[in-house]
Amino acid sequence: MPPATGGGLAESELRPRRGRCGPQASRAAGRDVAARAAARNPKGLAWGSRRFETASRWALLALVTLLSFATRFHRLDEPPHICWDETHFGKMGSYYINRTFFFDVHPPLGKMLIGLAGYLSGYDGTFLFQKPGDKYEHHSYMGMRGLCAFLGSWLVPFAYLTVLDLSKSLSAALLTAALLTFDTGCLTLSQYILLDPILMFFIMAAMLSMVKYNSCVDRPFSALWWFWLSLTGVSLAGALGVKFVGLFIILQVGLNTIADLWYLFGDLSLSLVTVGKHVTARVLCLIVLPLALYTATFAVHFMVLSKSGPGDGFFSSAFQARLSGNNLHNASIPEHLAYGSEITVKNLQMAIGYLHSHRHLYPEGIGARQQQVTTYLHKDYNNLWIIKKHNTNSDPLDPSFPVEFVRHGDIIRLEHKETSRNLHSHYHEAPLTRKHYQVTGYGINGTGDSNDFWRIEVVNRKFGNRIKVLRSRIRLIHLVTGCVLGSSGKVLPRWGWEQLEVTCTPYLKETLNSLWNVEDHINPKLPNISLNVLQPSFPEILLESHMVMIWGNNGLKPKDNEFTSKPWHWPINYQGLRFSGVNDTDFRVYLLGNPVVWWLNLLSIVLYLLSGSIIAVAMQRGTRVPAEVAGLSQVLLRGGGQVLLGWMLHYFPFFLMGRVLYFHHYFPAMLFSSMLTGILWDTLLRLCAWGLASWPLARGIHMVGILSLLLGTAYSFYLFHPLAYGMVGPLAQDPQSPMAGLRWLDSWEF
Amino acid sequence: MWGFLKRPVVVTANINLHLVALTGMGLLSRLWQLTYPRAVVFDEVYYGQYISFYMKRIFFLDDSGPPFGHMVLALGGYLGGFDGNFLWNRIGAEYSSNVPVWSLRLLPALAGALSVPMAYQIVLELHFSHCAAVGAALLMLIENALITQSRLMLLEAVLIFFNLLAVLSYLKFFNCQKQSPFSLSWWFWLTLTGVACSCAVGVKYMGVFTYMLMLVVAAVHAWHLIGDQTLSNVRVFCHLLARAVALLVIPAVLYLLFFYIHLTVLFRSGPHDQIMSSAFQASLEGGLARITQGQPLEVAFGSQVTLRSVFGKPVPCWLHSHQNTYPMIYENGRGSSHQQQVTCYPFKDVNNWWIVKDPRRHQLVVSSPPRPVRHGDMVQLVHGMTARSLNTHDVAAPMSPHSQEVSCYIDYNISMPAQNLWRLEIVNRRSDTEVWKTILSEVRFVHVNTSAVLKLSGAHLPDWGFRQLEIVGEKLSRGYHDSTVWNVEEHRYGTSQEQREREWELNSPVQVDASRNLSFMARFSELQWRMLVLRSDDSEHKYSSSPLEWVTLDTNIAYWLHPRTSAQIHLLGNIVIWVSGSLALAIYMLLFLWYLLRRRRNVHDLPQDAWLCWVLAGSLCGGGWAVNYLPFFLMEKTLFLYHYLPALTFQILLLPVVLQHISDHLCRSQLQRSVFSALVVAWYSSACHVSNTLRPLTYGDKSLSPEELKALRWKDSWDILIRKH
Numbered sequence A: 001m002p003p004a005t006g007g008g009l010a011e012s013e014l015r016p017r018r019g020r021c022g023p024q025a026s027r028a029a030g031r032d033v034a035a036r037a038a039a040r041n042p043k044g045l046a047w048g049s050r051r052f053e054t055a056s057r058w059a060l061l062a063l064v065t066l067l068s069f070a071t072r073f074h075r076l077d078e079p080p081h082i083c084w085d086e087t088h089f090g091k092m093g094s095y096y097i098n099r100t101f102f103f104d105v106h107p108p109l110g111k112m113l114i115g116l117a118g119y120l121s122g123y124d125g126t127f128l129f130q131k132p133g134d135k136y137e138h139h140s141y142m143g144m145r146g147l148c149a150f151l152g153s154w155l156v157p158f159a160y161l162t163v164l165d166l167s168k169s170l171s172a173a174l175l176t177a178a179l180l181t182f183d184t185g186c187l188t189l190s191q192y193i194l195l196d197p198i199l200m201f202f203i204m205a206a207m208l209s210m211v212k213y214n215s216c217v218d219r220p221f222s223a224l225w226w227f228w229l230s231l232t233g234v235s236l237a238g239a240l241g242v243k244f245v246g247l248f249i250i251l252q253v254g255l256n257t258i259a260d261l262w263y264l265f266g267d268l269s270l271s272l273v274t275v276g277k278h279v280t281a282r283v284l285c286l287i288v289l290p291l292a293l294y295t296a297t298f299a300v301h302f303m304v305l306s307k308s309g310p311g312d313g314f315f316s317s318a319f320q321a322r323l324s325g326n327n328l329h330n331a332s333i334p335e336h337l338a339y340g341s342e343i344t345v346k347n348l349q350m351a352i353g354y355l356h357s358h359r360h361l362y363p364e365g366i367g368a369r370q371q372q373v374t375t376y377l378h379k380d381y382n383n384l385w386i387i388k389k390h391n392t393n394s395d396p397l398d399p400s401f402p403v404e405f406v407r408h409g410d411i412i413r414l415e416h417k418e419t420s421r422n423l424h425s426h427y428h429e430a431p432l433t434r435k436h437y438q439v440t441g442y443g444i445n446g447t448g449d450s451n452d453f454w455r456i457e458v459v460n461r462k463f464g465n466r467i468k469v470l471r472s473r474i475r476l477i478h479l480v481t482g483c484v485l486g487s488s489g490k491v492l493p494r495w496g497w498e499q500l501e502v503t504c505t506p507y508l509k510e511t512l513n514s515l516w517n518v519e520d521h522i523n524p525k526l527p528n529i530s531l532n533v534l535q536p537s538f539p540e541i542l543l544e545s546h547m548v549m550i551w552g553n554n555g556l557k558p559k560d561n562e563f564t565s566k567p568w569h570w571p572i573n574y575q576g577l578r579f580s581g582v583n584d585t586d587f588r589v590y591l592l593g594n595p596v597v598w599w600l601n602l603l604s605i606v607l608y609l610l611s612g613s614i615i616a617v618a619m620q621r622g623t624r625v626p627a628e629v630a631g632l633s634q635v636l637l638r639g640g641g642q643v644l645l646g647w648m649l650h651y652f653p654f655f656l657m658g659r660v661l662y663f664h665h666y667f668p669a670m671l672f673s674s675m676l677t678g679i680l681w682d683t684l685l686r687l688c689a690w691g692l693a694s695w696p697l698a699r700g701i702h703m704v705g706i707l708s709l710l711l712g713t714a715y716s717f718y719l720f721h722p723l724a725y726g727m728v729g730p731l732a733q734d735p736q737s738p739m740a741g742l743r744w745l746d747s748w749e750f
Numbered sequence B: 001m002w003g004f005l006k007r008p009v010v011v012t013a014n015i016n017l018h019l020v021a022l023t024g025m026g027l028l029s030r031l032w033q034l035t036y037p038r039a040v041v042f043d044e045v046y047y048g049q050y051i052s053f054y055m056k057r058i059f060f061l062d063d064s065g066p067p068f069g070h071m072v073l074a075l076g077g078y079l080g081g082f083d084g085n086f087l088w089n090r091i092g093a094e095y096s097s098n099v100p101v102w103s104l105r106l107l108p109a110l111a112g113a114l115s116v117p118m119a120y121q122i123v124l125e126l127h128f129s130h131c132a133a134v135g136a137a138l139l140m141l142i143e144n145a146l147i148t149q150s151r152l153m154l155l156e157a158v159l160i161f162f163n164l165l166a167v168l169s170y171l172k173f174f175n176c177q178k179q180s181p182f183s184l185s186w187w188f189w190l191t192l193t194g195v196a197c198s199c200a201v202g203v204k205y206m207g208v209f210t211y212m213l214m215l216v217v218a219a220v221h222a223w224h225l226i227g228d229q230t231l232s233n234v235r236v237f238c239h240l241l242a243r244a245v246a247l248l249v250i251p252a253v254l255y256l257l258f259f260y261i262h263l264t265v266l267f268r269s270g271p272h273d274q275i276m277s278s279a280f281q282a283s284l285e286g287g288l289a290r291i292t293q294g295q296p297l298e299v300a301f302g303s304q305v306t307l308r309s310v311f312g313k314p315v316p317c318w319l320h321s322h323q324n325t326y327p328m329i330y331e332n333g334r335g336s337s338h339q340q341q342v343t344c345y346p347f348k349d350v351n352n353w354w355i356v357k358d359p360r361r362h363q364l365v366v367s368s369p370p371r372p373v374r375h376g377d378m379v380q381l382v383h384g385m386t387a388r389s390l391n392t393h394d395v396a397a398p399m400s401p402h403s404q405e406v407s408c409y410i411d412y413n414i415s416m417p418a419q420n421l422w423r424l425e426i427v428n429r430r431s432d433t434e435v436w437k438t439i440l441s442e443v444r445f446v447h448v449n450t451s452a453v454l455k456l457s458g459a460h461l462p463d464w465g466f467r468q469l470e471i472v473g474e475k476l477s478r479g480y481h482d483s484t485v486w487n488v489e490e491h492r493y494g495t496s497q498e499q500r501e502r503e504w505e506l507n508s509p510v511q512v513d514a515s516r517n518l519s520f521m522a523r524f525s526e527l528q529w530r531m532l533v534l535r536s537d538d539s540e541h542k543y544s545s546s547p548l549e550w551v552t553l554d555t556n557i558a559y560w561l562h563p564r565t566s567a568q569i570h571l572l573g574n575i576v577i578w579v580s581g582s583l584a585l586a587i588y589m590l591l592f593l594w595y596l597l598r599r600r601r602n603v604h605d606l607p608q609d610a611w612l613c614w615v616l617a618g619s620l621c622g623g624g625w626a627v628n629y630l631p632f633f634l635m636e637k638t639l640f641l642y643h644y645l646p647a648l649t650f651q652i653l654l655l656p657v658v659l660q661h662i663s664d665h666l667c668r669s670q671l672q673r674s675v676f677s678a679l680v681v682a683w684y685s686s687a688c689h690v691s692n693t694l695r696p697l698t699y700g701d702k703s704l705s706p707e708e709l710k711a712l713r714w715k716d717s718w719d720i721l722i723r724k725h
Helices: A022-040 A046-073 A086-098 A109-120 A142-153 A155-167 A170-181 A184-190 A196-215 A223-242 A246-266 A272-304 A538-555 A595-620 A627-651 A663-691 A698-725 B017-031 B044-056 B067-079 B101-125 B130-142 B144-150 B156-179 B184-203 B207-227 B233-265 B278-282 B288-292 B499-507 B520-533 B547-551 B575-600 B608-634 B641-666 B670-693 B695-699 B706-712
Strands: A332-334 A342-347 A354-361 A371-376 A385-389 A411-416 A422-429 A437-442 A454-458 A474-478 A484-491 A500-505 A516-522 A528-530 A577-580 A589-591 B303-309 B318-325 B340-345 B353-357 B378-383 B390-396 B404-408 B422-426 B443-447 B453-460 B469-474 B486-493 B557-561 B568-571
Touching: A046 A142, A046 A155, A046 A170, A046 A184, A086 A109, A109 A142, A109 A196, A109 A223, A109 A272, A142 A155, A142 A184, A142 A196, A155 A170, A155 A196, A155 A627, A155 A663, A170 A595, A170 A663, A170 A698, A184 A196, A184 A589, A184 A663, A184 A698, A196 A223, A196 A246, A196 A627, A196 A663, A223 A246, A223 A272, A246 A272, A246 A627, A246 B575, A272 A538, A332 A516, A474 A516, A589 A698, A595 A627, A595 A663, A595 A698, A595 B207, A627 A663, A663 A698, B017 B101, B017 B130, B017 B144, B044 B067, B067 B101, B067 B156, B067 B184, B067 B233, B101 B130, B101 B144, B101 B156, B101 B641, B130 B641, B130 B670, B144 B156, B144 B568, B144 B641, B144 B695, B156 B184, B156 B207, B156 B608, B156 B641, B184 B207, B184 B233, B207 B233, B207 B608, B233 B520, B278 B288, B278 B486, B278 B520, B378 B390, B443 B486, B547 B608, B547 B641, B568 B695, B575 B608, B575 B641, B575 B670, B608 B641, B641 B670, B670 B695
Parallel strands: none
Antiparallel strands: A332 A528, A342 A354, A342 A385, A342 A516, A354 A371, A371 A437, A371 A500, A385 A411, A411 A422, A411 A454, A422 A437, A437 A500, A454 A474, A474 A484, A484 A500, A577 A589, B303 B318, B303 B353, B303 B486, B318 B340, B340 B404, B340 B469, B353 B378, B378 B422, B390 B404, B404 B469, B422 B443, B443 B453, B453 B469, B557 B568
């Protein structure tokens, strides 16, 4: 990593925020600093002491990094079995190695990195990752865990450098680094095959590079400036590419950039052309670059995963045609629908499946006692339907008839191939959605009544157009009642074989639930065309996979009667997550923040809000303060404000989310909260020392305060480290246990 | 003192005839033929039932909003002498003669009518011209959707009234601030802001958005005040304190007051009792209170109790057991213990009775003196009718295989030992030796052998379990959840030693005595909590719409259709106003951005005070639109067009502001100005024309022919009802 200092600039007090003509300003600032340093060292040892200081800074950074790596890599191989979500992400890593297509609610970058790490470290992708607790045995898993621990270790130096840059105070940076190094939660989360260490790595990298380019502001368009700006963009792409939570850091960088541009725009000494250059540079590095990289990860994702796998069913028919091994791959079928064609009809809504019927009747008391019509997610003979004309029952496949294509607006009949019953609807209420009409199979050998007639319509087409396989979005409108064929997506009870309900909805709303497409198409009288022509373009695939991901995320709803983690639990460290083991004989790992660190963080947020608003009001009232206090208040308001914003952006949105939440979602916010703690206590202690300056021991207050905080955190880590490194033996109630007396809250389960 | 004898008494009144005329026209448009149609129109069917409950003093719970709105409607019924006897079951049902339709619809109509002059006042207080102010009021006057919504027993008009009142009084207060702080009118308008805000919140939760906006605006102004260094510290503090009291304390107190009145007025038990806790139900007259009066308070060994699940989802139910056993083998092939079923049953039944037994003694009666059960005591729960005790063991539960099965232990099955000891945990205890109290104590039962917790899983058992709810032993109790918490509802001291006698005793009703009361705050917090968490099924509705369709008026709601003719009432806006409102908003944003950027580069297009007016008007009107509209994109409930009306009123206020700004600052010559005025007049007359054309659908007073109706269907998405003959 590059050094913490940008020349002599990161020295001592805050520089003026906006200089403009690069080199001059920097020189001026440098001189200023030197002068001040000289003023502090009246004996004139400025030069020597500065060299010493630079060296010690480097040494400190190295120490922090080393300690972080040491704690993260210590006992990384234990336990040698699957812990918690390793079962998902390890499995997905294997999918990349095996190149099978799968579906997940997160973007692919994190899992690709895991897969890559596994591949490079000699893991062959054969381990099944079935359930937590399964032994790895001979499979090589250290590569994947190693990557996560490696990335997770960088969090500490990143936070250290960020705080150093924001506060210009070594002690604040050290305090932050200590909080993060000695937090059992961060440690645990970095030691397993999970997305979180990767996500947090990118978040912190983005934060650090943003802070760095902010401090390069007096030398715009210098190489260093470009470097940090583009690095910010790269990290943003990384964060978003791992999880959608990355959006929050994008928001933060975005707000920061807007504020930044606003200042530049208000600087009347800058010409509009210069401002334009600034805007363009940011658009390039913070929008175009990340988007390109993000898209590229998806391109790689789709290229690598070329084989059919467990994720196929979530995607549309056209999408599946890309995957080798899928029955749509390299298939060739007739392009336009004609009367007499045998077809399968797939709902356009995700995870609804194919229109299906079978020889079972609706049970007594549920609508008319006719044959059930459902949707079914898997391929089956009972998904086949024959398109017939509504008024004749003659076999259109008879070679003596000419081929007649089905057109938009035609009135048709759909006959179920296996049972020869027609798709039928009538004014009976549907089994689950009471406001819709029931759909049944009716008639004998294709002879039914006028309730079997449907008008076929293609969305956004004109009257008389032919209907294309896979591509046309079809609506089926019941002629008599005027309702639209759809699936409610509700699961039928056991009498319906737990397939999904099909209804005819009287509400003519444009939803995907009532749109269908034709997937398989068999008609011996028509020429087959290769499906490859229909293959979707890359933007279409990209869009579709995002729709599926968003749908998947929304689908992760908690049920009633289930214990779920609530966002307000998190900052108070209310309850952790079991990574491994339950009973006293197991090897137990429990994800829980170090309570000393977390509660200190919580206290700091309250204190920060208090002191911050007191200072802000005082400034608004125009109170005159000495320069030193003014400088410290600036650090508190500016630096602390940045970090507080980060905490809020990474925490509050969870209150609005409907999906299932887990404790580990708080960790990005926790990083920011720790940085705030570092800045706050350092500033407060300095202010204290200044306020008590008349008192002889005042100078020591700052030193003693910081040291006691550092030692306190380290000691608490000593107490709680078994949570992360694993514990065997009796549970905490037992005085023999390593955690005896440490179960401070009843809700902790160790 | 006797001055009036010396000098004549003179009253000089300044009457703004514009204001009077606007009020008059507002009243005319809203009150004209108010009792027509004399039938239930749309959501009147929904609010009407609550009015009836108020008239009959029956407790109800409605999750759609706080009670103030319902109370306003009920006030109309009270003034009209409504006795509450009407069956609100169908839209279009004719009102019977005992329903005072006029007075029921009067208050919303008045609120709607008064919104017209208030719009005038607001624009004036924003320091825009008299002409613009009249324009705003006239637009409010002819907006069809607002007319329709105000003329019926619905809450939007009332909400809009209080929203506007809050804005108006804040503006008055703000203008007083410059001239005479701490004067009488300053206090009056400040307090009225707080009152109006809390009334708006009290009518519908949506009012919170306007309240937040007012708070933010007030906070920004207060921040400027802090920065004003001509004021002394004490004075600034007084200013802040006054605002805090008026805008935070008063609304909170008023909000509580609404609930206080609500709970005082509704003291009888009713259809929604079941949702509330036993303690709450016991505080209502009739219902549970009739049964639980006179129960002994402290549960003792030997007590006979019914245990109700505190969680109450999916339905409120009681711990239950019956003779039937779990099937030997389930449908999926898993085995069971084949012991007696334990379920949760949503109806009162003699099989819900359990006896609390001391494991160290054999007797099932209460000794004298009774030995109360305390937190941490070991108990057995013996099922009253079968005399078998509650048991759980390491067998997978029928529907939730990760939890333990709970059964009543049958002693002939010797392959499994009885594990029927439970430790009582009182969740809401104050001390560790607290006694288990009827109704008041919320308890958990922790199994002694396996430390599983007795839990309602929420799953329904299949036919063999009579579709009752499943009870399980949750082994890994992940923290506290309401589904593991129970309370004693019915309770009496058992006296009969023999099983036969006991069955007879259980079947007999409990005796009667004094009642227990909950404090108001306890009742309030419970009611408020239930209102917020109660989730009605998001039912699809024929006329539901999405927020995107509102701006362009792509949707309407058919409110009522005459039973014979084709006269009908629709919620349908004046499309000219809707479109130009949105346009005005867009123009405002663009202009604002343009000015802002130019000011940043030190180019001042507007003089300072014009700029401040422009910003204030935008932040109140544009902000009002944004806070009342954008949150709907995040909501998951069923949405209707009428949810947009509060936002629309703010848009209407912004319209003349933008027009005047264009005429004053963007038209450079007198000629341009005249042309622009002419255009505005033409535009307004077209709005009038549209309003007049849609009038039959707004008032529903004229039956149109199918052709005329078809001609009114200007958008394909509008659903206008045409009778087929």
